[in-house]
Amino acid sequence: MPNTPSFLARTGPAAVAIASLLVAWQLYSDLSGISQTTLPSPLRVAGQAWLNRRALADNALPTIRATLLGFSCSLAGAFLLSAAMDFFAPVRRALFPVFVVSQTLPLVAIAPLVVLWFGFGLLPKILLVALVTFFPMLVALVQGYESTEKEIALLLGSMGATRWQRFWLARAPSALPFLLAGLRISITYAVVGAIFAEYAGATRGLGIYILKAKNNFRPDLVLAAVAVSAALTLVLFAATGLVQRLAMPWQRLEQRRTR
Structure with missing residues (x-):
């Protein structure tokens, strides 16, 4: 069980800040006289989210599926390519600049092309999610490999370990902390990438839901869908934190000792 005082100390300031923003938003909406069709209040957004919860859930499921599949493909690809770069220096010199250039391509231009090439199904969503989440994990893994202490590698080599064993x-193992940091960075982009892919072309998903709500001049439903996407991102971010705690239990023990 987490320590309650320390948990409140970590989450309390953020909770107070978010609550303050929502209260200020609600007061402005109530007292300024602004139209609810221009800036709906948080209570209206929450009420419409509850009334349309079935539609939001139905459209959230395809987004979650595309996010998880795209992120899984991105993680697998990042590991395989980072390993190839670590084993073969010419591969790294050839491919790393290509991946750097790929991050300079605007998603707003790439997404319609990917949809045009691969249709309106699941594949273009997976590809776009993988595109926006791949590079941080690749860089994290490459830097993690380089952080390996030379003494450990020399010791294993003196014991007859092959390069694969080393x-x-x-x-x-040296790259694990770097990978987990890369995961936490990438996961924040994953849901946004999936929604943008749906926005560019899809039949279902939060991106399509947002597009339809915008075209119907329903900012309350747009903000409800945005809130759902933010909640999904927070859940996935928390899941990466749980993975870190399970994969590196010694890190938590070290933190306790330093307190």
């Missing part, structure tokens, strides 16, 4: 026993 990779699994020394370089991969």
Whole structure:
């Protein structure tokens, strides 16, 4: 069980800040006389989200599926390519600049092309999510491999370990903290990438829901869908934190000792 005082100390300031913003938003909406069709209040957004909860849930499921599949493909691809770069320096020199250039391409221009090439199904969503989440994990893994202590590698080499064994026993574990940091960065982009892909072309999903609500001049439903996407991102971000706690239990023990 988490320590309640420390948990409140970590989450309390953020909760107070968010609550203050919502209260200020509500007061402005009530007292300024602004139209609810221009800036709906938080209570109206929450009420409409509850009334349209079935439609929101039905459209959230395709977004979640595209997010998880795209992120899984991105993680697998980042690991395989980072390993290839670690084993073969020419591969790194050839591919790394290509991946850097890929991050300079505007998603607003790439998304319609991917939809045009691969249709309105699940595949273009997976590809776009993988595109926006791949690079942070690749960089994290490459830097993690380089952080391996030379003494460990030399010791394993003196014991007759093959290069593959040195990779699994020394370089991969050294990259674990870097990978987890890359995961937490990438996961914040994953849901946004999936929604943008749906926005560019899809039949279902939060992106399509937002587009339809915007075209019907329903900012309350747009903000309700945005709130759902934000909640999904927070859940996935928290899940990466849980993965970190499970994969690196010694880190939590070290933190306790330093308190």
